[in-house]
Amino acid sequence: MPTAIQAADAHTAFDNGPVLQFPVPALQLNLPATVPASSNVSSNLIQTNGYKVLALGVTSTQAGTATIQRFLDAAGTIAQGPALSVALTATTPAVLNGNDGVAFQSAKVTVSNSAASAATLSNVLLLLQAV
Numbered sequence: 001m002p003t004a005i006q007a008a009d010a011h012t013a014f015d016n017g018p019v020l021q022f023p024v025p026a027l028q029l030n031l032p033a034t035v036p037a038s039s040n041v042s043s044n045l046i047q048t049n050g051y052k053v054l055a056l057g058v059t060s061t062q063a064g065t066a067t068i069q070r071f072l073d074a075a076g077t078i079a080q081g082p083a084l085s086v087a088l089t090a091t092t093p094a095v096l097n098g099n100d101g102v103a104f105q106s107a108k109v110t111v112s113n114s115a116a117s118a119a120t121l122s123n124v125l126l127l128l129q130a131v
Contacts, residue, residue: 019129022051026124029109035064035119040112043126045076047106051128056086056096056109062119064088064112066096068126070104080104090115093123 026033029043048054048070058066067085072078080103086096088111109126113119 019131021130022128024126024128026121029124029126031109031111031121031124033121035060035062035111035113035121037113037115037117037119040064040110042111043109045071045106045108046126047074048104048128050130052099052101052131053129054098054107055127055129057093057123057125057127058088058096058111058121059091059093059123060088060111060113060119060121061090062088062113062115062117063090064114064119066094067110067112068096068098069108069110070098070102071106071108072104074105076106076108083110 031043032041035041056068065085066088067083069083070080072080084096084098086094088094
């Protein structure tokens with residue numbers, strides 16, 4: 001399965017092969033590694049460039065929620081339905097999949113911490129996949 005390593009690899013006019021995947025690590029998401037107590041942190045707005053399937057992986061040291069809000073527009077102003085979400089259990093890896101066929105141009109990841117102490121995030125990865 002082809003894997004795009006750089007943004008330039010991921011967005012060619014004639015992508016081919018069975019499936020193209022583009023991993024977006026925490027550094028590119030600009031998602032902080034620490035979530036303050038009873039608070040949340042959000043990523044940059046991610047331009048999805050036609051990728052139709054996404055998966056978010058994250059581990060938190062505290063319980064909380066991870067969400068992905070998809071947007072119809074590239075500016076992130078028109079929400080495409082409700083956010084996708086998954087409950088986070090402390091120290092347990094969680095995966096949130098989005099493959100329901102709705103159209104979207106951009107997305108934003110938010111991780112919330114429901115505990116009274118700060119949470120540390122690890123294993124953060126957003127995977128975009130062409131269909």
